[in-house]
Amino acid sequence: MSGTWMTTRAWLLMLPLLVIMVAIIGWPLVDTVRLSFTDAQLVGTAGNYVGFDNYTRMLTSSNFTRTLSTTTWFAVVSVAAEMVLGVLAALLLNQEFRGRAVLRGLMILPWALPTVVNATLWRLIYNPEYGALNAALTQLHLIDDYRSWLGEPGTALAALIVADCWKNFPLVALIALAALQAVPRDITAAALVDGAGPFNRFRFVILPYLAGPLMVALVLRTIEAFKVFDIIWVMTRGGPANSTRSLSILVYQEAFSFQRAGSGASLALIVTLLVTVLAVAYATLVRKTAGSAT
């Protein structure tokens, strides 16, 4: 069979998928780009062409810069914490002990919960009047009085990050655990015989096997964290005083609450662009690590 026929056949087989992709992703994307250059309202006027007005207005607004830094902070801290927690949990669950299978199953529970359920649950835990966290901390004499965790700008974002970590570290743990199964026993055993301590064994023997898969987890989690909406919407709606407002919430407010579909679309595209840059940067990194590993 000739190479061209193989190529043609491959394209033919992919055609149905491509058509569907263009219809459900390509078309809305093109329409969003068109919208972003108009002053269209969500309901009512179709809008007139306004050039780059929406983009300049959105990029220069103080709301955007503030929200961008909130979102970046949220993404960096929560993803970093999830990576560390996930790897530690995976190392633990890779040991042999009784009840390991049950624990491995249980660990996946938070991740399997719908985000809205998770958020509601944490709202109850943080409740300033009867929340479990306040009760636990006062009984341990760590704080004197019940606190409003979600009502203070200083603690609200941190509280959200904890809730997000609890939900998402199992994904990292699961990926890391799978990767750990690929570490050959004889190498770890040899390292042990050579007198390598636990840290050195992890750093020089195990980590090289984890790097690739962890990179995938990092990419997935960063993109997700950057787009965060639901957990914040349920827990604080962006408050107090907008200190936990994420980029996605800003897009939602602009496009749906204020019904400015045009500027909302431009803001959404800016966010998409930022996420794409991140994704491409990561993809390059992954390719490099994969290249150096072999």
Next chain:
Amino acid sequence: MLKSIGKTLLGAVFVGGLFVPHAFAETTLNALFMAQAAYSEADVRSMTEAFTKANPDIKVNLEFVPYEGLHDKTVLAQGSGGGYDVVLFDVIWPAEYATNKVLVDVSSKITDDMKKGVLPGAWTTVQYDGKYYGMPWILDTKYLFYNKEILEKAGIKAPPKTWEELGQQAKIIQEKGLLKTPVAWSWSQAEAAVCDYTTLVSAYGGDFLKDGKPDFQNGGGLSALKYMVDSYKSGLTNPNSKEFLEEDVRKVFENGDAAFALNWTYMYNMANDPKDSKVAGKVGVVPAPGVAGTSEVSAVNGSMGLGITAVSKHQDEAWKYIEFMTSQATQNQYAKLSLPIWASSYDDPAVTKGQEELIAAAKLGLAAMYPRPTTPKYQQLSTALQQAIQESLLGQTTPEDALKTAAQNSGL
């Protein structure tokens, strides 16, 4: 182009469906309600059941969302070209809904009997530019609830008549060690905070707008926010108020942890229900206080109405349903969580029995209801105000500066 092809295909499917014989023409209405304050979900379901029993050819699908999702859900359904026939709407939305043609003008359907029977204050809920965009359904304002037992223990004879007096009484309660923070409000970053603020604006005789331009940063509007900040900083207000919605306020009050609380009608009978409430039988209710020399009482218009969406294909059936839901008979039957829109109901023993105190407060409060600004840009204005309120409470800025910024960001 794509759309029209889609429609043709859909049309073909429906034409095919026509050949299937039907026993009788059945209409299905989709209705959007809220699951928060006023009538409970169970109440709305049993009202609707009574309607479908009387009209077996109409089916009603009910959907309930939290208040915070009601506006966006309505607009989004409309934007995507379908969804609901009947929607519940807040008093602050008719301007926007009318301008953007979300709701249909039902002026011709309002009968003279309706005009005569319904309280004048209720009509303002559904009117914009002289036209009617629905029927008022929930007639509501925020009342001052107080815990009779705590006031008695503190030696306070009567609930406060002015906001200043409320502060003094709260201080007595605090000093006697009865409660650490006696006052509870719903100051979360949400519409609830704007409702509390509006109540105070009405007390201080402020104006939201003057000639269409923001005026809340001056006079009464500024005094209202200053009162909130003072009450918060002095420690009389429960500091958790800044993350409370109405339901949180209710729980705190029902737990006996607040001597004073501002909330809607529905809290009266809920807090008096011994099943869930520790303060049953000790609940006092009066109109929200006034300000000496300016106002006797204060109140925010927090009413809501039922309207027909412009995309509804069953407008007659939808109106029939609305008529039933807002009828005096239906409203009198379910007058425990939300009071009727009909004037004569307030003298009907079937309605007043067991809640005489609430009815007495309602007569004064409902007459003093103060509107939030009528503008198609209300959502933006409200968002700016919410931010101003929270930033001032947190001490990030002064009330003066916060309101000035809000005026700039209000879009007006």
